[in-house]
Amino acid sequence: MKKLTTLITTALLSSTLSISAQAEDRMAIVVSTLNNPFFVTMKEGAEQKAQDLGYELLVLDSQNDASKELSNVEDLTIRGVKAILINPTDSDAVSNAIRIANRADIPVITLDRGASRGDVVSHIASDNAQGSKMAAEYIIGKVGERAKVIQLEGIAGTSAARERGEGFMDAIEGTDVELLASQPADFDRTKGLNVMENLLAAHPDVEAVFAQNDEMAFGALRAVQASGKDVTIVGFDGTKDGIAAVERGQLAATIAQQPGMIGELGVETADKVLKGESVDSYIPVPLKVISQETIAE
Template identity: 80%
Template sequence: MKKLATIISTVLLGSTMSVSAHAKDTMAIVVSTLNNPFFVSMKEGAEAKAKELGYNLIVLDSQNDPSKELSNVEDLTVRGVKAILINPTDSDAVSNAIRLANRSHIPVLTLDRGANHGKVVSHIASDNVAGGEMAGKYIMEKVGQKAKVIQLEGIAGTSAARERGKGFMNVVKKDHMDLLASQPADFDRTKGLNVMENLMAAHPDVQAVFAQNDEMALGALRAVQASGKKVLIVGFDGTKDGIAAVKRGKLGATIAQQPDLIGALGVETADKVLKGQSVDKSIPVPLKIITK
């Protein structure tokens, strides 16, 4: 009987130690939406790096809903994760979630999109302003300084949409392009199609389109193909579908981010933070333009 009690005690102690060690090795990534290939790649990059470094990674989908994002972070604070990587649904709305994590003393790192408030130990993203400028310069080179252009904007309130638009508009103003319209399509393929159909009806003389992500670019492509017109379309993100469309000669170009690298660097940076190492407040991920 005494021997049995000793065995049970040992098993229980081992179980407790296992749970404790497991908790120490857990971090989380909260993604704005997994209904987008770009963020799926980001998640996969984070998962691969977490596995390599020996962490358990919890993945939560905010479904582009700030209230869902807040409840996701609330859940994580209860589950005792050691670090949270977050890809915000909205740069303002995410502030409440970040402050919640701050109060629980959980380090927060933002991926791709920044946060306007709350304490963030590091932000890992591409230079979206530079990317927008790359898109504008490509259009100018292909169509000319007086090009009649349309811009499809991402989700209003996200840093990515704001910064990509800023970069593009820098070139539009400098090279005197004629901006016919600039309208949100929320980074969504179907909305990109619908918005582009309406804008083409209002501006049949459009020569080029800058879509702030590949999903909207691919939606715009369907609208352009249905119209029978020849319009240069430039996307952003360098997703598999976007690059494939460029290689087939359907899209003119895509400004390629490396979402898997953003996710991997997020985990790698969180690992350094948890080990007490200093990290940069902003970590840039290189961009490149992909053409046929």
């Protein structure tokens, strides 16, 4: 009887350990910064999907520092993660981190921003160029074909800033839109305020601003409000705060990404890769214009 009890206990313990091992399968998401509502929402989407699929998800913040990003990935290679989702701080600099993961045979999926080099299983993002074209078209429709416009650019070296800038410039090329200035504000609200204050002083006749993310749009908004000018401001990302500002009539529009969906799809894609299923090298996430007009519809 004692022997039978021991066998049953051993079997139960073995079963428990097996279930525990499965439950402890973990993946990680390395976010460029958690000091930005867009990336917080992306993280939350990933966390919820990981919970639904039974994974432990480690979350690491690179604080917009490529060296911190590199050390984050180095740390993950010794922590037993099965896959790494990464939202790069810089599309070129992240290549070193990705190569470290490659050498450790850990599959990498990039979110929102791509990587210039390294072996990436899949890239999940909105069509940034198309989104900024939508922003340009909205501004022309709202302000007119001879609109005098300022563009606030994101962090130089990121694929998002490059693609959004290219899309916007392509859209206004051949039109009568006058681009008064295009200057980086690093996707940051405070920098957006400071840059916009200087640009308003240099270009008091500005009629519209395209900010490559909602955070810079809020910075531009504060500068415009302080100046007392009437300027149409269009952001990008469709954050909760951005959409709320459109509803209040403070921003004219925001090009809405779905950061939560980007995070969810990242985990879903990693799960498929770990199960040996094939995945697309690029998975697009739909965009839409959120404006005072579309909200009223």
